[in-house]
Amino acid sequence: MKRALLFFIMLPWLPADAGEPGPGMKRWYTPEQVAQGKALFARHCSECHGKNAASTPEWRKPGPDGHFPPPPLNGTAHTWHHPLPLLRRTIREGGIRLGGKMPGFQEKLSAAQIDAVIAWFQSLWPDNIYALWSGMRSPTASQPAFIKERNPGKR
Numbered sequence: 804m805k806r807a808l809l810f811f812i813m814l815p816w817l818p819a820d821a822g823e824p825g826p827g828m829k830r831w832y833t834p835e836q837v838a839q840g841k842a843l844f845a846r847h848c849s850e851c852h853g854k855n856a857a858s859t860p861e862w863r864k865p866g867p868d869g870h871f872p873p874p875p876l877n878g879t880a881h882t883w884h885h886p887l888p889l890l891r892r893t894i895r896e897g898g899i900r901l902g903g904k905m906p907g908f909q910e911k912l913s914a915a916q917i918d919a920v921i922a923w924f925q926s927l928w929p930d931n932i933y934a935l936w937s938g939m940r941s942p943t944a945s946q947p948a949f950i951k952e953r954n955p956g957k958r
């Protein structure tokens with residue numbers, strides 16, 4: 804009985820639109836994108852975000868320079884709070900212009916390559932995290948602080 808109740812309470816968090824990916828359902832990317840993204844990540848991102856996108860366990864603590872370390876992208880931190888257009892923009896533009904430390908990659912990576920990198924790190928996310936991400940309703944609700952300062956309507 805309690806279990807059934809919990810199920811109904813949890814329902815709003817699950818993707819409501821037909822065809823949207825959810826637990827055990829299809830994800831937006833292909834295995835080819837994941838494979839391409841893996842190589843690109845190793846080349847461009849792993850020096851900061853770690854080989855398996857796990858970064859450092861200390862990612863919540865600012866360093867001596869007051870900046871936060873690169874967060875893990877493997878589903879254990881808050882990357883799943885950010886919708887796809889925002890993830891794309893973060894990688895394109897980086898965080899330096901917003902007071903962060905990540906360089907932008909728009910000169911180095913094409914839009915398709917950026918999508919492949921996102922596909923790879925999302926392939927590390929367990930289904931429950933992916934489902935929460937894909938069920939997100941408000942694209943601007945949970946932008947990271949360093950992005951919030953910028954025009955939230957523009958993506």
Ligand code: HEC
Nearest residue numbers: 847848851872873874881882894898899903904905920947
């Ligand atoms: C020089 C170190 C560095 C490199 C290289 C780097 N990042 Fe980052 N990244 C950071 C830091 C630091 C942050 C936190 C925001 C900031 O300070 O700009 C961040 C934030 C992010 C975020 C936002 C995560 C969140 O949960 O809010 C994403 C997504 C991301 N990086 C993806 C990538 C990808 C993909 C690459 C490779 C194409 C990459 N980064 C390369 C340092 C780096």
